[in-house]
Amino acid sequence: MEFAPICVYLVISLLFSLILIGVSFLFASSSNLAYPEKLSAYECGFDPFDDARSRFDIRFYLVSILFIIFDSEVTFLFPWAVSPNKIGLFGFWSMIVFLSISTIGFSYEWKKGALDWE
């Protein structure tokens, strides 16, 4: 039931942002319409040198994979973090084992150089 105000808030903020966008349309002067120069891509004032397609850098992909892995690790950490007095030492050490395994994965990445940007 706590989600009802959030839903209302979501709708209101959507409306509010639409209003903010729409107001500028209302008051903008429509005298100077868009001309080709204004619609062209901005590359420091020059015309684009080559095709917009370029090789994708694998490092972005690596970073996003690492993010997914550690994000899911955090998902497992949340329920563990809120219940330390119920799960006892055994629960604590189970999580430590989990964390150490993912730390080993992390150190593998580190040594392999997946985190070097240069």
Next chain:
Amino acid sequence: MFEHDFLALFPEIFLINATIILLIYGVVFSTSKKYDYPPLVCNVSWLGLLSVLITILLVASSTPLTVANLFYNNLIIDNFTYFCQIFLLVSTASTIVMCLGYFKEESLNAFESIVLILLPTRSMLFMISAYDLIAMYLAIELQSLCFYVIAASKRDSEFSTEAGLKYFILGAFSSGILLFGCSMIYGFTGVTNFEELAKIFTGYEITLFGAQSSGIFMGILFIAVGFLFKITAVPFHMWAPDVYEGSPTLVTAFFSIAPKISILANMVRVFIYSFYDPTWQQLFFFCSIASMILGALAAMAQNKVKRLLAYSSIGHVGYLFIGFSCGTIEGIQSLLIGVFIYVLMTINVFAIVLALRQNRFKYIADLGALAKTNPILAITLSITMFSYAGIPPLAGFCSKFYLFFAALGCGAYLLALIGVVISVISCFYYIRFVKIMYFDTPKKWILYKPMDREKSLLLAITSFLISFFFLYPSPLFLVSHQMALSLCL
């Protein structure tokens, strides 16, 4: 809390730790400037072999006197898992032995490929002892995730990339089907444990249009389809030839040896123990016939060795399902004997394929005049091929004989008849190898490098076992009988 459970899981814990240590060792030293960035694949594979052998010792030394359920009934240890695990580890060890020379020749520097063989070995150990739908699914996923990676491990080969992608998509699809089946079963019964499921399904008429059981029927059907995908039985086999052909040869060897054991063990546990019911029998009956027929007919048209072996493994899955679809103790026993002998022969044949790597041994025709250039290897390959075909008195004959015998014993006369006919037909392409080696004179003679000592030892042992199995088969029969009994009783 779980002191004894951890004691019982000692082999798995050891293997995990050994894998982790190997991973760290490999990555630290292969990136070290001080040692001039050494290629560590040979060191890591020897150490990996050592750790698998120690794991075998650890599993073997903990003889289970009785059944033990571990971790809230998530895992089970009994005679069946005991022997299956030892067998799985032995087959993994022989795969690693096979690929020791491969790394040197191919100058492949990724030590991770060994780590990625040890990791699924660990998950296959868990798969064999899984006693809960969730534990089963997690173990299967852990295994397949490593498999997707090693299938695509040869990054500069288009075939390997394609194989990895194909395997990943179809594997994920089949896992999804399996998971949907599990959730249907859970939704309609409220339990996931195999023992509880067995209690629920005792004497429960599962029919498609039953009052309460249609959901359970669908669940069993989906689980069966998921498993049939994983084991490459016929209507769901289409990925296997491409994946087997595209992946690097050592990976193909691993794929066609180790997962067959673990998935069959898991299937037997699920279908014989938990869902013991004739509803799924017809499905496996059909798949068995279809796999045998397609395996035999499609393999005839193949010219490439690995593709042919893929179809031959599909056909052998069909033969193994004969034992499975009977559902009797004899059937299970013959299935286990069949798996053992199939794995023995496959280790042998892949050791030969890996030994003949000069000039990229790809087509069967490349074997021409092997009888003149390397007569002993030609004899070994002929023995294995005759055994695959089921020629007496070799081991393959014994396995097929017991499978057909079990089929006759449970009244599946049609299955036995089709099996025998197809087995005769499949002799054609197995004997083709022999004909090419002995009677063909090739246009260009291919001289293969002599193989290394590890592979020749492996070949010698497996060919010895294949040729002289019939003289003393009782240990295998006793062990498989014990396994079947511990599963069914």
